[in-house]
Amino acid sequence: AVTAQDTASGRPPFAEWLAALRAEAIASGISQATVEAALATVREPNPVVVARDRRQPERVQTLESYIAQWLTPRTTSTARGMRAEHAALLERVESTDGVPTAILVSVWGLESNFGRFTGTYPTVPALATLAYDPRRSSLFRRELLDALRIVDHGLITLTDMKGSWAGAMGQPQFMPSSYLKH
Numbered sequence: 484a485v486t487a488q489d490t491a492s493g494r495p496p497f498a499e500w501l502a503a504l505r506a507e508a509i510a511s512g513i514s515q516a517t518v519e520a521a522l523a524t525v526r527e528p529n530p531v532v533v534a535r536d537r538r539q540p541e542r543v544q545t546l547e548s549y550i551a552q553w554l555t556p557r558t559t560s561t562a563r564g565m566r567a568e569h570a571a572l573l574e575r576v577e578s579t580d581g582v583p584t585a586i587l588v589s590v591w592g593l594e595s596n597f598g599r600f601t602g603t604y605p606t607v608p609a610l611a612t613l614a615y616d617p618r619r620s621s622l623f624r625r626e627l628l629d630a631l632r633i634v635d636h637g638l639i640t641l642t643d644m645k646g647s648w649a650g651a652m653g654q655p656q657f658m659p660s661s662y663l664k665h
Contacts, residue, residue, distance in 0.1 A: 497527055500615055504624070508631050517635040521607045528612040532604070535648045536613060553593055562592045580665075594656035601653055602646035606630050610650040610659075626650055629659035 494500065501522060508518045540549055566573065566588045573584040595601050610630055613623035630650065634641055646652035652662060 513631045513635045525608050525611045532612040532648045595654045598654040606644045
């Protein structure tokens with residue numbers, strides 16, 4: 484639902500905004516079929532997504548409490564095991580792409596618990612919510628268009644495109660732009 488704040492801010496109602504987004508996506512080369520299928524169930528911003536955006540741990544916790552919460556002895560033990568188990572692949576990625584193995588394992592562990600949790604939010608509706616929200620709308624609008632491109636290129640189905648509330652996907656929790664780039 485459109486709030487009084489939305490109206491006062493000059494933002495169009497969500498349905499109008501979504502119609503303009505559809506037109507922009509199609510004009511940028513994304514097929515109309517993909518755009519219509521992807522946005523068919525998007526009716527209004529998801530208030531849970533906006534609330535989570537406002538209370539990201541990186542914004543409300545100190546670095547010390549964040550590290551204490553996430554960098555536990557169990558996590559570091561699992562990281563050592565995963566590094567050993569996947570040593571050949573990690574070394575190949577490091578030599579090919581220049582990303583140190585320790586960084587790869589750290590991102591993998593902290594972002595998705597080594598692939599155990601990659602998210603449950605449908606990516607397109609989550610990104611549509613954040614693209615409409617005024618806090619970082621231009622960033623998330625670009626990410627939403629990139630998510631539509633991923634689907635349009637047949638790299639994943641809409642049903643399978645799930646991730647974090649912020650649109651991050653897969654084991655490294657890449658945003659759509661990072662996925663396309665890397």
